[in-house]
Ligand SMILES: C[S@@+](CC[C@H](N)C(=O)[O-])C[C@H]1O[C@@H](n2cnc3c(N)ncnc32)[C@H](O)[C@@H]1O
């Protein structure tokens with residue numbers, strides 16, 4: 001990645017990966033170099049998506065594997081390579097809802113009623129067979145190259161990188177509703193030569209209208225908006241082909257992390273609560289929102305990878321159609337009760353499963369899971385959510401993506417960062433939503449902090465699991481209930497006494513005797529595997545002013561020097577920029593310190 005002044009006057013050539021774009025010095029088209037992490041991660045996911053389609057196709061052709069019909073009359077395969085369930089891999093392979101095979105046989109799933117049909121040369125009939133064999137013909141069919149929609153393209157850099165760097169990719173459609181951006185896209189397509197010209201098409205269009213009028217057409221849809229993606233989600237979930245991927249960024253972290261709960265509810269349909277885990281909660285609010293939109297069209301999501309990086313969240317989910325699977329959605333969503341006095345939080349599932357007459361059904365969850373007052377400190381609870389409380393990553397996919405990234409190290413400009421993030425994610429407990437912060441527990445008790453290894457050991461010795469979180473180097477994910485966590489801290493304080501203090505949440509917690517006798521002896525699994533191998537897990541920003549950028553078309557003023565850095569701001573202004581940081585617009589304001597603000601407010605709120 002790098003930038004050099006060229007001879008085209010006000011244009012600068014910016015190179016990222018294998019793509020080069022021409023950027024005009026006026027801020028007419030959006031570009032943010034910090035999003036290289038976002039683009040690299042997306043390339044890694046798309047490469048893995050293509051590999052998995054190939055692997056799976058090879059597997060099926062070797063096996064001559066049949067398609068089975070499930071109880072609802074939907075076509076399904078008993079084994080899937082990527083660990084996803086209940087979905088039709090043929091659809092994943094072809095990225096469309098129908099599969100044509102030689103010999104005039106067509107297997108089709110009606111996406112809206114889940115009924116499987118087989119058509120022979122135009123004749124339509126509902127299948128009665130339990131099993132439809134499609135033997136040797138399958139092997140001859142190459143999966144179609146995936147078609148990608150970059151719905152909010154700006155300069156087209158991302159679309160160009162996809163087209164030039166991802167082997168086996170098909171067409172890439174780049175959209176923007178801004179004329180200057182589409183002109184820039186077309187200029188950049190030409191600038192990138194033959195492959196880009198043959199693969200990337202740019203259109204001036206409102207992405208919402210375009211996606212609505214191109215339903216089920218794209219194997220991958222990329223949403224990378226200014227701020228919130230909320231207005232694009234309803235049409236985006238409809239434009240993804242069955243088994244395809246939706247990749248979605250949200251940079252409105254202040255909203256998602258609870259600085260303005262009502263706005264978050266209006267955009268995403270969930271209330272955030274202010275906790276140390278707010279960035280993970282942001283991911284889970286976004287996932288719940290996408291699922292909610294998908295369910296309207298009898299579709300559901302399967303998260304592959306969900307990341308918080310720098311100043312935004314980005315989720316990668318597969319989208320499937322199944323009228324029966326969407327009934328399970330309430331089991332994947334929870335409300336969060338967050339104590340206003342201590343750091344305790346508890347999840348309340350929206351649904352539960354009921355087994356009756358050999359069949360499993362879902363029913364509304366039992367509640368409330370907490371009493372009126374926190375049983376640890378006696379304070380009341382705030383309620384947030386609903387959040388996505390099922391896994392936010394698919395571990396098999398994460399391992400494949402990580403292996404792919406390591407194998408093609410030199411082709412990722414942000415290799416160090418994305419491999420560090422993926423390594424941390426690969427170690428996260430994937431069935432444990434949210435996390436506790438050791439610092440926060442200690443600040444509630446006003447005690448000295450045990451080291452992470454000592455605390456992890458006590459949790460493991462008590463018979464529970466614990467891992468780090470990619471979202472926060474101080475975050476600890478554990479399946480130990482809050483009363484066990486507080487008992488461990490009570491035992492710690494017995495050995496490391498605190499000074500006498502006025503009544504507060506900490507004194508209320510310490511007033512109780514622990515039921516559990518914590519064992520702080522070092523447990524073998526208390527260090528993360530990456531830490532043992534001395535692999536990087538959390539990296540600092542590579543340079544100052546690594547963060548969000550000003551919207552295209554907006555005049556750069558001295559107040560933007562905190563975002564762009566004084567040098568760039570002063571260049572744009574033609575005068576020396578002020579170095580003092582100023583407040584910026586809401587959608588550009590990325591609150592790295594949201595957690596701190598949130599915690600402070602929480603203390604004063606109660
Ligand atoms: C953050 S930029 C995209 C950056 C780009 N994906 C990248 O990686 O460099 C958002 C873009 O969305 C465009 N946009 C906003 N609303 C839109 C809409 N309704 N339809 C299409 N494009 C839209 C803006 O003009 C802007 O260029």
Ligand SMILES: [Zn+2]
Pocket residue numbers: 339340341342343344374375376377378379505
């Ligand atoms: Zn409490």
